[in-house]
Amino acid sequence: MTAVKFCGLRSSADVDAAIHVGCDLIGLNFVTRSPRFIDVATATEVVSTYGSKMLFVGVFKDPSEAEVRTVIDVIALDFLQFSGDESSDFCDSFELPYLKVLHVGESFDFEQQRERFPNAFAYLLDSLSELGGGSGERFDWERFPSDTDAKVFLAGGLNPDNVANAITQTKPWGVDVASGIEEDNHVKSRKLMTRFMQGVRSVST
Template sequence: MPVLRVKICGITSVADAQLAAAAGADAIGLVFYPPSPRNVTIAGAREILAALPPFVTRVGLFVNPEAAWVEEVLATCALDLLQFHGDEEPGFCARFQRPYIKVLRLTGEMDLRPWRDRYATAQGLLLDKRDAQVFGGSGHSFAWWRLPQDLCMPLILAGGLHPDNVAAAVNLARPYAVDVSSGVEISPGRKDRGKIERFIARARGAGEA
């Protein structure tokens, strides 16, 4: 199995961004969605992004945004990748001249080929638990299953992951990457060093097994 990638999402401070990078995270996620407790302002995001070392992918998360809002963020924030967590159409996701990933909100096993075909311009699909009341990351797990290895599109597993279950999730699903936010926190938006370090170590240890 290829080396597993790890994204730490919901970063709200310079200290937590640097903590994630030092622990070996491949990517960090910034939430540009005001209803979320992990929302960041443009000014806060710029400060966080400026403090990151090279080779850490900077991801901006949006939920059913107006195009003008995405463009305003991109005008001043050096994001490498966009993550669309709502009901955005493929044409909307692809219009910003940035690579993007599309989130699918699921309850369990399903055929991913129609979604791959619909979002053919995406860099990958992120699988999270469907929650009618929550956008931008549910924090709840769903019924994992062995993901198809011949989809020809990276699949990212999220939803309720934490240090104590990530190895089992990786061993079963065999995703390209895992994405965690609340599972490595002390409180919403505040990360825990030990949880991040254990999460990354256990995720990669499972992926290399």
């Protein structure tokens, strides 16, 4: 089945709901300017409680090495995600596998971008956003790579109403959602999580 990553969860209740509905990965956002920011203390509690049941991704955008180390030295993350202009050497310098966000514009060339980050575990294609994701805006899905052996997540503007069509059209390795499973004020919704997973399962085997 298509892998599903819920991003920007900020509480044990959010994580419990995500596990209940059956997502595969959870993104914890350590970008301080993001409305989905989670502090280290809360993230530590969440991962220590649910780490045996879920894969956790630490999300960063243009961090310093010290900022990443501060997190991974105390939290047992499974993956890192870099959402900014980080270099390949920087992404490779940590002990964890990583997802690299690639922002899709008019001149986007996936294979060219992939060559810049040959050691990435997976690539996450998203629309352009000041905060690196979670904007709720989608890019032109015609630009999604149709013939690649890479693990590629589709992100940007996905929600329970369009995720089935998105998967059918792009056939991604995984899908990533943040705003599409939220009510007002960036509050995650168990109901929307459930509907999103139903959409994924309706077209995934």
